[in-house]
Amino acid sequence: MKRKISFFVLFLILFCLYQNPLKAFQLSPKAQISIITGTPGEDLYAIFGHSGIRIYDSLYGLDIMYSYGTFDFEEPNFMGKFIQGRLNYSISKDDYKSFLAFYANQGRPVFEQILNINITQKQEIVNFLEKNYLPANRFYLYDFFYDNCSTRVRDVLEKVLKEKLLFNTSTSARRRNFRDFLENYLSEQWLNLGITLILGYPADKIPSYSQRMFLPDKLQDALSDAKIIDEKGQKIPLVIITNDAVKGLRVKTQNSIFNPYSIFWSLFVIVSIITYLGFKRAKHSFILDANLFGFVGFIGIFFLCMWFLTDHKAVKYNWNIVWAMPSHFFIVWLFLKKIKPRWLSLYFGINTIILSFILISWFVFPQRLHHSLIPIFLLLAMRSFKLYDFLKKS
Numbered sequence: 001m002k003r004k005i006s007f008f009v010l011f012l013i014l015f016c017l018y019q020n021p022l023k024a025f026q027l028s029p030k031a032q033i034s035i036i037t038g039t040p041g042e043d044l045y046a047i048f049g050h051s052g053i054r055i056y057d058s059l060y061g062l063d064i065m066y067s068y069g070t071f072d073f074e075e076p077n078f079m080g081k082f083i084q085g086r087l088n089y090s091i092s093k094d095d096y097k098s099f100l101a102f103y104a105n106q107g108r109p110v111f112e113q114i115l116n117i118n119i120t121q122k123q124e125i126v127n128f129l130e131k132n133y134l135p136a137n138r139f140y141l142y143d144f145f146y147d148n149c150s151t152r153v154r155d156v157l158e159k160v161l162k163e164k165l166l167f168n169t170s171t172s173a174r175r176r177n178f179r180d181f182l183e184n185y186l187s188e189q190w191l192n193l194g195i196t197l198i199l200g201y202p203a204d205k206i207p208s209y210s211q212r213m214f215l216p217d218k219l220q221d222a223l224s225d226a227k228i229i230d231e232k233g234q235k236i237p238l239v240i241i242t243n244d245a246v247k248g249l250r251v252k253t254q255n256s257i258f259n260p261y262s263i264f265w266s267l268f269v270i271v272s273i274i275t276y277l278g279f280k281r282a283k284h285s286f287i288l289d290a291n292l293f294g295f296v297g298f299i300g301i302f303f304l305c306m307w308f309l310t311d312h313k314a315v316k317y318n319w320n321i322v323w324a325m326p327s328h329f330f331i332v333w334l335f336l337k338k339i340k341p342r343w344l345s346l347y348f349g350i351n352t353i354i355l356s357f358i359l360i361s362w363f364v365f366p367q368r369l370h371h372s373l374i375p376i377f378l379l380l381a382m383r384s385f386k387l388y389d390f391l392k393k394s
Helices: 002-019 078-084 096-106 119-133 149-164 178-185 189-198 216-225 260-281 286-308 327-336 343-360 371-393
Strands: 032-038 050-057 062-070 088-095 110-115 139-141 227-229 235-237 239-246
Touching (some): 032 096, 032 119, 032 216, 050 149, 062 096, 062 149, 088 096, 096 110, 110 216, 149 216, 178 189, 189 260, 189 286, 216 239, 260 286, 260 371, 286 327, 343 371
Antiparallel strands (some): 032 110, 050 062, 062 088, 227 235
């Protein structure tokens, strides 16, 4: 009987600890909770910055940084899972001073916004974070626009503070899409081109005020303007004070003269000269077209694979395949044959019309196209028309 009672008591203790594992993590009245914003860095994964939550309690000696969007390079098949959009991201819990040291070593500024909330709300935030940190809840699938390190911090505040948290949505005057918000972080022109190409139509949607907080800087701005309703029912600023946790200079990109604009326009001039000489001599360089359209077709296959073979929502519905047709890659071998099929002339005639239509409707095209591609479109249209004309005559 005693054994049964002891077992039952032990079961109750373990059950209670599982249901409320935070009893040993109670905050003192001196505790502070801050939203931390790390500015963008040079590495690809850091170009948009980082958001986190700091728990500081001088009485209990706590100084912890909770960060969402953490991933492990050592995870099996890391690259394959990353490309497919199936990599597990998680919430991490680290020493705050170590976080600051990392940013200070890179010379990247860090800002701290101390929240103007009561001890009950602070404790609820800690409980929420600790529940997320449990192994069963820790991992999640990342989404570039809707579920990242910044949106998760926003969600924590909204779920804990509920209707007492008031964002100043009146500051959202100008309608901007997701691409517009990314522009400030993509000053390096090759990176700008790459991101613009890989992001599909979802990037051209207009985000709500809340969805704008997918960027750490925008979350910081929103919190600066936000209010909270206190115990007396009064609206007070959510942020007491903003500190420069790490001072430094924001990363500035120096663009080379070998940027997409200079390279692509130079390529257009060279191809134009070759095309002109071909017209005069009544000859055609199929080797040039095989390389040109083969490469463009390969890019189209890449867009198609990212659309249909990955779980990345931001790269789906990529209408760049309208000009970078995957079919180009599979027909270039016909250029090597002595006798070309008759339909090949019609194929490139239609391609000329498509490219011309895109150029004419450039500013009303459903998906934003990168301006550096204009010379590429021109030379593709020029070579398509030359192929159509040459094959039709021959």
